[in-house]
Amino acid sequence: MAKVKTGLSKKLLVRVLSVYFILTLIVTVGQILTEYLNAKNHIQSELQTLKNTFSVSLTRAIWELNNPQAESIAEGLMELPIIEGVQIRDENGLHIADKGETSVQPPEMYTTGVMQDHPGGAFGYSFPLIFEFSGRTSHVGDVTLYSSASIIFSRIEVGVFFLIGNAIIKTAFLVFLFLNAFRQMLTDPLEELTQQISEFDVDRPESSKLHLHIEDDNELKLLQVSYNELIDDLIDYKQKLRIARNELTDANRRLDDQNILLEQEVAKKTASLSKIMLDLEQQKDELIVNQRELRQENENRQYIEDELRKRNRELAESMETVKMAKDQLVESERMASLGGLVAGIAHDVNTPLGVGVTAASFLQERLRNLHTAYEDKSLTGKTMNTFLDEANQTTELLLSNLHRASELISSFKQVAVDQTSEAIREVDLKLYLQEVIQSLAPSFKKSTHNISINCPDNLVVKCAPGALAQIFTNMIMNSLIHGFDNKENGQISIDIALNNNEVVVNYSDDGKGLSKENLERHFDAFYTTKRGKGGSGLGTHIMYNLVTQTLKGSILAQSEEGEGLSYEIRFPLSEPKVFL
Structure with a gap:
């Protein structure tokens, strides 16, 4: 008997262990990645916390142009275990301090806190330095704190080794367990079953029944019972086959007698078939006539289809014209809306402008009267005070109405330009x-x-x-x-x-x-x-x-x-x- 190259139990074991190894690898990698991301988020939070610790002293040092103090703060930051680089720039983008492993920064100054990744596994947190003085704020520079993946790995190194060791131990134990289980429950019974089946004797099937040492009532036990039942059925079929062979001999003899009768019937049927062939020739001629009529009908249908295609093209051109008309109506609707807006704004702008013209005319009249009094040397202190009060009220009225008109025109201008x-x-x-x-x-x-x-x-x-x-x-x-x-x-x-x-x-x-x-x-x-x-x-x-x-x-x-x-x-x- 030829031996199999790869046993069924071995294939099954390899597939089960392969699936388990892949799942274990995926889970372990996922856990390591989770540890890495958690550690990275923690370091990023620490970098953001450093902003609250050092931003005030750095801002004051740069505001006072005390660059040595800023560099000293940068060196102090470099002493922290999570810091691999520090960049400090003034409001003009010039570097005051550039320590450790850093990257090239964009020329624009940072206005908000930004967390960014950099080449080589580095990442950094950039934030602005804003100095507040007398209720006003000034942007005096920005700071970027750098960290890297090596710091993250140093934090999670023990946890990673623990996860890998745990996965290796569990995998080794499971392999040992599966090997023993498959050998006892599948490999050994299958080898015994294969050996007994290979000793099957066709001439003495009753001695070829299976006798396996299987205590559990499982699929192999069921296979043994079914195989033995098949042997019993085979013995019965051999006896029935012997009887059937004798019956077949008698049937062949009777069949020869029937063949003689069949030849006589064939001669009769041949005559009938000749008549049927003549009828088929006549039907063929009728089919040719019908085929000509069908061809003419197809030509008529083709003409009708060509006319329909022509009408469809004309309809498509009409639809395109309707679409262009619709687009023009839509644009007209937008312009009409803008026109209504222009009319409303013009009416509202006329009111403050009219008040402004009236106030300016009144002020011109009072200036003319003051000039006349000055020329006639009849100008008194009371007249001057009255003029100053009226001029002050008139200019306030003029400025407020002109400011209102300016706001209306500015709002309308932006909206109108955007709509067009x-x-x-x-x-x-x-x-x-x-x-x-x-x-x-x-x-x-x-x-x-x-x-x-x-x-x-x-x-x-x-x-x-x-x-x-x-x-x-x-x-x-x-x-x-x-x-x-x-x-x-x-x-x-x-x-x-x-x-x-x-x-x-x-x-x-x-x-x-x-x-x-x-x-x-x-x-x-x-x-x-x-x-x-x-x-x-x-x-x-x-x-x-x-x-x-x-x-x-x-x-x-x-x-x-x-x-x-x-x-x-x-x-x-x-x-x-x-x-x-």
Whole structure:
């Protein structure tokens, strides 16, 4: 009997131990990595703690131009076990101290605390030095503290060796346990089973039954019983085969008799088949005629398909024309919105400018009277005091109204430029939203509607500000025109938050809301509830396209009749910067 090259039990053992070794390796590596990251986070926390310890003395030393003291502090920091390098720069970016293992820093000064990784496994914490004097702050320089992976490994070295040793001991014990178990329960019984099966004798099957020394009632015991039952069945089949062979001999004799009768029947069937062939020839001719008719029908269908393709091309050209017309209508809607903004701002600017012109005319008249009194030598102290009081009041009135006009024009200028441009820049979201609302102030001047804003300070987003201005303008004007129709004191709430590098805007009003049917078509182009009353149906469609295409975000509208309307807008914050 040929021997197998690799036994089943050996293959099974190798696979089990391979899976266990891989899992043990993955778990051990994961534990080592966790220890490394925990140690690194701890060292980073210690570096940030050093900022509170040394920043005050370093700031004062640099403010007083005491560079030797700054270098002394740097040398003291180098004595700490977690520090491998120290860089201290003044407000001009020049190095006051550069100790140990450091990296090249960017020319820009750090304005906030930043943790950075550097080549070669090093990492550092950079923070600004700010000096406060008489309520004012001055940026006098920055500091970078360096540490490295070697310090981390020195902290976790004992733990790593313990994890590796523990994994090796457990693996060795498990290998020994599996080897014994597989040999006793699988390898030895299989060898005995193979040996007895190889001694099988076809002529004497009753002596080839298996007799294994297996005490447990397992699969091998079941295999022995099934094999012995198979031997018993084989003995029965041999007896039945002997009987069947005799019966087959008798059957062959009868079969010869039947063959003679069959040849006679074949001759009769051949005559019938010749007649059938003649019928088939006739049917073939009919099929050829039908094939010609089918070919003609296919040609007619091909002509109809060509006509349909031509009509489809004409329809596609018509759809392209309709799309261009739609885009032009959308752009016209944006310009119309900006035009309405211009009219409102112009009216509000005329008021302070008119007051300023009146105040300037009054001041000119009083100067003319003072000049006349001076020429006539009739100028008295009382007249001079009266002129000074009136001039002071007039200039204050003139400055306050000119300042108000300047604020209105400045807000309108930024919003108007952004709405006509798609340039991308960094925008302080809260301040920009206030400018947009200020530019819409003329629309709310004759009403008592209120707008409340809840937004984090110094939340800077990088996007096209014109899109933001258009979105908030459309939402606010929709609330004013549609939601607050026949309502005197409406309330608008704008809540803005930052969630996982994503800006979330929740806008809501307490207007009359929308029905379920109108809400389903709320963002459709040319759909409006003010048809024939000045509504174009493009405001919400423009807003949807700006959110989904320009800002790469999503917008969801919710409303019930009498319960107001709310929007949830989400868009990514490409480069978030929150100044602390």
